Amino acid sequence: xxxxxxxxxxxxxxxxxxxxxxxxxxxxxxxxxxxxxxxxxxxxxxxxxxxxxxxxxxxxxxxxxxxxxxxxxxxxxxxxxxxxxxxxxxxxxxxxxxxxxxxxxxxxxxxxxxxxxxxxxxxxxxxxxxxxxxxxxxxxxxxxxxxxxxxxxxxxxxxxxxxxxxxxxxxxxxxxxxxxxxxxxxxxxxxxxxxxxxxxxxxxxxxxxxxxxxxxxxxxxxxxxxxxxxxxxxxxxxxxxxxxxxxxxxxxxxxxxxxxxxxxxxxxxxxxxxxxxxxxxxxxxxxxxxxxxxxxxxxxxxxxxxxxxxxxxxxxxxxxxxxxxxxxxxxxxxxxxxxxxxxxxxxxxxxxxxxxxxxxxxxxxxxxxxxxxxxxxxxxxxxxxxxxxxxxxxxxxxxxxxxxxxxxxxxxxxxxxxxxxxxxxxxxxxxxxxxxxxxxxxxxxxxxxxxxxxxxxxxxxxxxxxxxxxxxxxxxxxxxxxxxxxxxxx
Numbered sequence: 506x507x508x509x510x511x512x513x514x515x516x517x518x519x520x521x522x523x524x525x526x527x528x529x530x531x532x533x534x535x536x537x538x539x540x541x542x543x544x545x546x547x548x549x550x551x552x553x554x555x556x557x558x559x560x561x562x563x564x565x566x567x568x569x570x571x572x573x574x575x576x577x578x579x580x581x582x583x584x585x586x587x588x589x590x591x592x593x594x595x596x597x598x599x600x601x602x603x604x605x606x607x608x609x610x611x612x613x614x615x616x617x618x619x620x621x622x623x624x625x626x627x628x629x630x631x632x633x634x635x636x637x638x639x640x641x642x643x644x645x646x647x648x649x650x651x652x653x654x655x656x657x658x659x660x661x662x663x664x665x666x667x668x669x670x671x672x673x674x675x676x677x678x679x680x681x682x683x684x685x686x687x688x689x690x691x692x693x694x695x696x697x698x699x700x701x702x703x704x705x706x707x708x709x710x711x712x713x714x715x716x717x718x719x720x721x722x723x724x725x726x727x728x729x730x731x732x733x734x735x736x737x738x739x740x741x742x743x744x745x746x747x748x749x750x751x752x753x754x755x756x757x758x759x760x761x762x763x764x765x766x767x768x769x770x771x772x773x774x775x776x777x778x779x780x781x782x783x784x785x786x787x788x789x790x791x792x793x794x795x796x797x798x799x800x801x802x803x804x805x806x807x808x809x810x811x812x813x814x815x816x817x818x819x820x821x822x823x824x825x826x827x828x829x830x831x832x833x834x835x836x837x838x839x840x841x842x843x844x845x846x847x848x849x850x851x852x853x854x855x856x857x858x859x860x861x862x863x864x865x866x867x868x869x870x871x872x873x874x875x876x877x878x879x880x881x882x883x884x885x886x887x888x889x890x891x892x893x894x895x896x897x898x899x900x901x902x903x904x905x906x907x908x909x910x911x912x913x914x915x916x917x918x919x920x921x922x923x924x925x926x927x928x929x930x931x932x933x934x935x936x937x938x939x940x941x942x943x944x945x946x947x948x949x950x951x952x953x954x955x956x957x958x959x960x961x962x963x964x965x966x967x968x969x970x971x972x973x974x975x976x977x978x979x980x981x982x983x984x985x986x987x988x989x990x991x992x993x994x995x
Contacts, residue, residue: 580874584907590760591914596822597719607717613696613779614640614713617685619648621704623657624972625828630661632707634668638714642671642696644689649679683790683803687782696779701807705828706773707735715823716776726781727811729758729767729819730774731918735826738923742836743829744931748915749938750829755914758819765816766864768854769847772804774825777811785810794849795958802846809853812864826920828972840946844953845960875950878943908939 599607614633618626633643643665647654658674665672673692677685690699700716702708712730719725731754734747754771761767782789792799792806799806811817830836851868858865912935919928 580877583870583874584910587756587760588910590763591756592759593763594759594819594821596715596820597721597818599718599721603721607720608638610697610717610720611641611693611695612638612698612700612713612717612776613642613644613690613693614700614702615686615689616643616645616702616704617648617682617689618645618650618654618704619679619682619685620650620652622972623652623654625705626654627657627660628707628972629702629704630657631664632710632712634664634670635710636708636713637711638717639668639670640700640713642673642693644692645672645674646685646689647674647676648682648685649677681800683800686803687786687790690779690782690786698776699779699782700774700776701772701804702825703773703827705735706732707826708774709824709826712774712823712825715820716774719818719820720776720778722816724765724815725818726778726815727767727770727808727817728776728823729754729762729770729808729817730776730823730825731755731819731821732771732773732825732827733918733920734829736828736831739831742833743831745934745938745941746829746836748912748931748935749942751918752912752915754819755821755918756911759821761864761867762817762819762821764863765818766812766862766867767817767819768808768812768864768868769805769850770808770811770817771825771827773827774823775804775807777807778814781807781811781814794960797958797960799846799849799960801842801960802850805846805850806853809850809857812862813857824918837945837949840949841953844946844950845957847950848954848957849960878947879951904939904943905936908935908937911935912938 616629630643630645633640643661645658645661662672662674671693673689675688675692677688686701690696693699698717698720700713708730716728716730719728731751733751734743737743737747758767758769788810789803789806808817830839851872854864854868858868909932912932916925916928916932919925
């Protein structure tokens with residue numbers, strides 16, 4: 506898109522000479538997809554042969570068929586089904602007439618801010634002004650941060666005015682992310698679509714244009730972006746988590762998207778029809794679990810509310826880069842919060858989603874896979890000592906195969922500032938990520954399930970990730986507070 510954007514103003518492309526160069530992300534090509542499909546379909550065959558060999562060795566040893574063989578076979582079939590669906594995903598594309606309608610729509614970007622590093626917030630806001638499809642409004646809510654954003658605010662209001670983008674910037678007492686989002690949304694009562702982003706997220710310059718494309722389908726209620734780590738090269742942890750998160754999005758969520766049943770949009774960047782937020786403002790703000798207010802898992806609740814209205818999808822060509830935890834302590838606290846939110850949300854999905862929909866059965870079967878994996882692990886470690894496990898070396902091949910299978914599509918998406926060699930080295934560590942997922946994160950999942958009634962946020966008590974090497978601003982604690990929902994007009 507270039508020249509006028511349909512709103513009587515020039516797009517960011519016409520101002521490209523005045524903006525710093527922005528890193529682009531290369532989407533998956535058709536050739537890469539064909540190569541990855543061939544490699545991926547080979548992996549389940551190898552896994553099946555390994556399991557057959559294990560079965561045969563156990564039978565020859567007089568121990569009978571191990572019970573986990575059947576469970577693993579069912580799990581492998583489930584992974585194969587998800588893989589086939591994931592590779593069937595294609596980006597949505599609007600016709601010329603549909604694009605004209607999308608260009609005329611009002612897109613409001615909601616940016617809640619709490620104890621964010623000021624340079625990271627500026628990068629986030631700058632990326633909005635670099636869009637080929639500029640937002641019509643950007644609504645920022647400072648949720649009582651202990652950080653001084655006056656300089657960032659003055660710069661952004663001036664830069665946005667030059668670009669023809671309407672800005673609202675409000676500071677409230679600390680009431681949590683959901684209240685901040687609703688406060689921001691109330692500032693754009695004429696919006697047709699809300700784009701929710703985190704204050705440490707940088708958007709690819711085509712992100713807003715791409716996020717709009719699926720809304721050409723009247724049944725689509727929400728669109729998830731693909732989120733990568735902006736600080737992937739900061740540490741080994743961020744590199745491996747980048748592969749883990751991107752692989753999950755390009756496998757599980759891609760499979761769900763093909764059937765219009767995405768169950769979790771990444772909070773870093775997603776788009777919703779405005780009615781999803783407006784019509785459910787009270788439900789969104791006042792969610793409780795076991796009588797306690799829920800402060801986290803806002804993105805998955807919005808996705809559930811959207812799914813109850815229609816289709817929820819992913820646009821695999823809409824990219825965002827978010828800053829991820831750089832140390833183990835922060836990573837584990839973030840994961841525990843996500844696990845607790847996942848436990849709560851899984852109960853809500855089974856309770857509210859229709860039995861006739863894929864999303865319900867996807868959740869149910871994921872429960873089965875989780876329980877089956879735990880049962881197999883218990884049988885193998887506790888009931889069948891390693892000293893008696895003749896086929897142990899073959900069994901160890903299974904997580905290796907699964908790890909490489911699950912991470913294969915990580916190679917298909919690459920930022921321009923990263924060499925293929927670097928990505929291959931990270932991919933070589935896929936079994937390490939699988940081991941971490943099957944042990945530490947699996948234990949954390951069970952702990953999160955057991956403690957899901959603890960609905961505190963766990964992170965952001967202070968600035969924890971910086972654009973630079975050291976702290977720049979003081980930060981205060983996050984108090985517990987409950988506030989009324991802001992008034993939102995239809």
